[in-house]
Amino acid sequence: GNSVTQMEGPVTLSEEAFLTINCTYTATGYPSLFWYVQYPGEGLQLLLKATKADDKGSNKGFEATYRKETTSFHLEKGSVQVSDSAVYFCALTMARGGADGLTFGKGTHLIIQP
Amino acid sequence: GAGVSQTPSNKVTEKGKYVELRCDPISGHTALYWYRQSLGQGPEFLIYFQGTGAADDSGLPNDRFFAVRPEGSVSTLKIQRTERGDSAVYLCASSLTGNHEQYFGPGTRLTVT
Numbered sequence: 001g002n003s004v005t006q007m008e009g010p011v012t013l014s015e016e017a018f019l020t021i022n023c024t025y026t027a028t029g030y031p032s033l034f035w036y037v038q039y040p041g042e043g044l045q046l047l048l049k050a051t052k053a054d055d056k057g058s059n060k061g062f063e064a065t066y067r068k069e070t071t072s073f074h075l076e077k078g079s080v081q082v083s084d085s086a087v088y089f090c091a092l093t094m095a096r097g098g099a100d101g102l103t104f105g106k107g108t109h110l111i112i113q114p
Numbered sequence: 115g116a117g118v119s120q121t122p123s124n125k126v127t128e129k130g131k132y133v134e135l136r137c138d139p140i141s142g143h144t145a146l147y148w149y150r151q152s153l154g155q156g157p158e159f160l161i162y163f164q165g166t167g168a169a170d171d172s173g174l175p176n177d178r179f180f181a182v183r184p185e186g187s188v189s190t191l192k193i194q195r196t197e198r199g200d201s202a203v204y205l206c207a208s209s210l211t212g213n214h215e216q217y218f219g220p221g222t223r224l225t226v227t
Binding site: 004036042043044045046049089091100101102103104105106107 | 117118147149154155156157158159160161162170173205207215216217218219220221
């Protein structure tokens, strides 16, 4: 079946540091890929997405590129802020043009220290 | 506009009891999803509805779990004979047909004692 593997947390960084959270996937076919974020006390929110190989999703200074050759979708940000502290989830779906359930990774807890 | 809402926000029940969890999707969203999130894990897909019908219920763990969406809007997740292992946060999400973006509710934290 389909699966998502992301780096274990917690990841602790200082403010303005460079961030990478690794995500790799296993899927039969070509999934759409997502990063969701869960801020403390809030619900899951879509951060960014990419629907085909070599697409780059971006939002709020975060980026991730869909790499088919390495089956990866690593999340990056050039300069993190304390407000980026949250749990980040990588996810995929096989749906094309229709609704489908998401397969999530276990989540990576990011802690940014001032 | 209003987002996805879920009630109750917290539910404590005794082992063996029956519980119902409610989800109100975003108005106009025809697709609705249920997930379960255990502590330290990512959300796990349970079931999704397209309109009133369950288009995919492959994630339901066993026949104690059932969900309905009789009028294509509000959905109820029903758990019979609850077990301590059912303790988790139950998340609901909705989306427009053909649009992958799912909008999540705040979840219901279920604790089975």
